[in-house]
Amino acid sequence: MGAHVSVPMYHRTLPQRLRLEAQRCSACGQVQFPPRAACEACRAADSEVLALSGRGTVHAWTFITAAGAPPEFSDQAAQAGGYYVAIVELEEGPRITAQLTDLTEAPAVGDRVTAVVRKLYREEGVQRYGFKFTMRVAGAANESGS
């Protein structure tokens, strides 16, 4: 069963999907992602916006086959035979779940990864974008020159 994300919901969550905007609790300093109504650690309601670096390490990973993919990712899984999903521990502390992309071999726990914005899926004709993680290094010969 998939998790339908309506267009308004998708729009509301663009800051976290495109820029990894998290929260830092004003009371205890806890960093949490995605943003929530209250701090998970101390229940305080006040927080400040924190843009996460997108840099982290693979804490755990799995491979989702076509049979196990939710409907919004079924086309992607059918084309590629499946896709890798990881729990990534970010430098700022939060652990978040996302797809891995541009892999040339299976990932390993501890691999360094960086967030990139990619196409996720199209629903209601609207292309949804969001972050995935890649092992490609910005500035390296196979990616960017800046």
Next chain:
Amino acid sequence: MVAIASYACHFPQAAVTAETLRTALGAAPRGLTRKRVAGPDEDALTLALAAARDLPLDDIPRGMALASMSLPYARRVQAGLLVDGLGLAGAGAFISEHTTSARAGTEALTLHAALTEGWGGRSVVVAAEAARGHAGAGADARLGAGAAALLLAPSGGVASLLGSEHYAAEDPGLAFSLAGEQARRDVEVPGYAAAAYQRAIGGAVDALLPALDADLARFRFVVLDVDDPRLIAKALGPAGLQDQQWRPVWPYPQTGELGAAGALVGLCVALDGAAAGDWILVLSYGGGSAADAIAFEAGHEAGGRGVEAAVQGGVEVDFAAYLKLMEVI
């Protein structure tokens, strides 16, 4: 004087070699060594955003231009993903999108250079292509993928704009797509196409050089966005263009034809190889026909971005993977 304050390129990871295409299809585009292919979760917008993210942006620019012929939507403003993805959304930025020809990149650059001069502030110009849907041996086999981003400012250390000139006239029947079509058509009269290119590019160059009181030999690099050296030789050979001026900054053999991004990727390659004081000429052609000639002088902050390594990089894929990436199977 308008300047380039920063620049960046981004390419998808996958690359297919001309040899792979030749083995599978029996032919490969002339002059192509390999080309880059967008990943299944990439499009022109994600490539554009990846390039723009490498620019030093900390506040809302006055302008943002997006140039591409392969945007995911036919009718809606799409540069919003860039401003939001860069954390620059809000009041104050003028967005323009340029989508109808390979000249779209220099069209965007010319417009936003003028806006930067007139309004002050900074402009971001991003061009990207991510070709899909063609995997045969025809002309569209040349299409590649990649993106370039420039940060324009009233002053900056990468390069200064020396001047620009332009040419416009009607030349019907050159490479085109009808509305709603993906594949390109061409009347395939090479002599006519070459003459049209010569008229347009020659017209723009002939207007620019006297304004700069210079000849073509003054430019260390000449950036060209066409894929046929014969066209280049015919149009600019009589003016004295030398191979060492354009081949080192001609990304086509390694990236494939980059459409709207071709001229700006070439400009980034030239900026990365330039020394302070070098002149760079960017020539871009849109079949139809119009052409732009834009001249820069490199500054002390040019170079060192690793653009050439990015152009040469990538991971080669086999023909079956290529077909999947092109969304043919």
